[in-house]
Structure formats: C-alpha cells, structure tokens
Amino acid sequence: MSQHRHPGAPGRAGAVPALPDLPEATVARLPEYLRALHNLADTGHETVSSEGLAGAAGVNSAKLRKDLSHLGSYGTRGVGYDVSLLIDQIEYVLGLTQRRAVALVGVGNLGHALAGYDGFASRGFRIAALFDADAGRVGEEINGLIVRHIDELARVAVEEAIAIGVIATPAPAAQAVADQLVAVGVTSILNFAPCVLSVPEGVDVRKVDLAIELQILSFHEHRKASLTALPATGGSALTALPGGLAVTEPQEAIGT
Numbered sequence: 001m002s003q004h005r006h007p008g009a010p011g012r013a014g015a016v017p018a019l020p021d022l023p024e025a026t027v028a029r030l031p032e033y034l035r036a037l038h039n040l041a042d043t044g045h046e047t048v049s050s051e052g053l054a055g056a057a058g059v060n061s062a063k064l065r066k067d068l069s070h071l072g073s074y075g076t077r078g079v080g081y082d083v084s085l086l087i088d089q090i091e092y093v094l095g096l097t098q099r100r101a102v103a104l105v106g107v108g109n110l111g112h113a114l115a116g117y118d119g120f121a122s123r124g125f126r127i128a129a130l131f132d133a134d135a136g137r138v139g140e141e142i143n144g145l146i147v148r149h150i151d152e153l154a155r156v157a158v159e160e161a162i163a164i165g166v167i168a169t170p171a172p173a174a175q176a177v178a179d180q181l182v183a184v185g186v187t188s189i190l191n192f193a194p195c196v197l198s199v200p201e202g203v204d205v206r207k208v209d210l211a212i213e214l215q216i217l218s219f220h221e222h223r224k225a226s227l228t229a230l231p232a233t234g235g236s237a238l239t240a241l242p243g244g245l246a247v248t249e250p251q252e253a254i255g256t
Ligand SMILES: NC(=O)c1ccc[n+]([C@@H]2O[C@H](COP(=O)([O-])OP(=O)(O)OC[C@H]3O[C@@H](n4cnc5c(N)ncnc54)[C@H](O)[C@@H]3O)[C@@H](O)[C@H]2O)c1
Pocket: 105, 106, 107, 108, 109, 110, 111, 131, 132, 133, 134, 137, 150, 168, 169, 170, 171, 173, 176, 177, 191, 192, 193, 194, 208, 209, 210, 211
C-alpha cells in the first residue's frame, strides 16, 4: 500500500511522513493539475477523467496518469479521479496544507506588482513582509503591508516565520540579499534578478526570467522561419551562423 494514498489530515501538526522522491518534471506539472482541478471543483465537477484533466492541464493523458501514479492515485475505471481527493493529495505532496510566509526583497517596479497581486493567497502563500534598501521606499504601504528596511530582515523573518524569500532587486544586489536570507534560515529562494546565485547545499533556488522565455520563443520563431525556407527535397537545413560557421539541423521538431 502506498502511504500517499491516504495522506492523513492536511495541516495536522506532527511528523511529516516521508514523501516520494518525485521526478522534477512531475513536481513541475503538479501545480498545473492543481489549478485545473480547482477550476473543475469551482464549476461543480466531482470527478474527472484522465483525458479531461490532461486536456485542462495541457499535458498528454499518459504522462498525467504516470505522474499521478507516483502519488498512489490511479483513479477508478469508468469514473476517473475524485476531484476533491486529488486536490487534497496534490496539496499535501506540494506542502500547501500550511500557508507559507513569503518575504519579498526589492520593492521597485516588479516588487510593487508582486506585492500588489492578490492571487498568491489562494495558491497557498502569504506575502508576510516587504523589504527594500532605499530609505525612500521604506514606510510605504502596499496591499496592507509596510515596506521595511532590509536591516530588519533577521528580526522580521523570525517573527513572521518566513519560509520563502523572493528576490526582486537589481542583479548586483541579489547575491548579498540571498546571503542575508540564508543567514536568517530561509532555505527556499525565488530569484527574479538576472544572475546566478551561489547558495549552500540544502538551499533551493528557482529562477524566473521572462527574457529567457522570450529568447526561447524567439529561437522557435527563428527555426519555424528557417524550416519554411527549406527546399522541398532537402533532408537537412544548413543555417549560417555569425562568424562563418554552419550547422546541420535535424528535421524533427525539437523535443522538450
Ligand atoms: N524575471 C523577470 O522576468 C524579470 C522581469 C522584470 C524585471 N526583472 C528583474 O527584477 C529586478 C527588479 O526589477 P525592477 O524593474 O523592479 O527594478 P527597480 O530598480 O524598480 O527595483 C529594485 C528595488 O530593489 C531595491 N534594492 C536594491 N538593492 C537592495 C538590497 N540590497 N536590499 C533590498 N532592496 C534592494 C531598490 O531600492 C529598488 O526598490 C531586476 O533584477 C530586474 O532585472 C526580472
């Protein structure tokens, strides 16, 4: 029997049973399933087929079934998955049964937008503190929170039990901010600054960079344009690269 089939009472205090060591790609898809499941629950659906959920989450159904089997969730033949049970299971595995406190460091253009966004609460997160180094920003109120000076981080991190730090400072300041977050015991960091952070083992860093996403889309645009320019009989496309180099491109679509 899988211990994850019956995850126990969400939010109950006490030891957390060992979680499965899920593939990172599965972990990345679980929030998509969760969002789709919440939409289904909000529209009165009590069960969903794997095809229905896969379509709503934008993945193929075989992948979805494999992902959910890691959680010990197999659905019922002819009925599908119980929507509210699956929500509980995924929220449990993602650790969303307790609302985690988030500290946002750097309250400039991006920080303002993040601090003003109301959507985090319904997804399991509470922005609990805002910090900036600019005295001109300290004291400003955003969405009911007062921006504090970064020097207050150590005290506030304890008071608010900060679990996750979000960095929205310019890149040159980001490493020092990460060091400060780590020093106060934060072991999960979401970094918006365009730089690589160096952190001790045991600290998880996720990076969000819209420019990188746009550059990847740009590559695909470029590639589509190069394929439409191919001679009909050609087995490969020779694409000139700057500097006089040439590469032979395979004809299949690039996998992910
Ligand atoms: N990931 C993305 O997709 C994305 C998109 C936009 C911007 N960004 C990045 O986000 C960051 C913020 O961009 P922005 O436009 O909001 O910049 P901004 O200059 O408007 O704001 C940065 C804020 O950080 C504060 N700050 C600087 N050093 C600090 C420190 N040591 N401690 C605390 N606060 C400090 C500044 O006082 C300022 O208020 C930049 O690194 C930018 O490149 C990322």
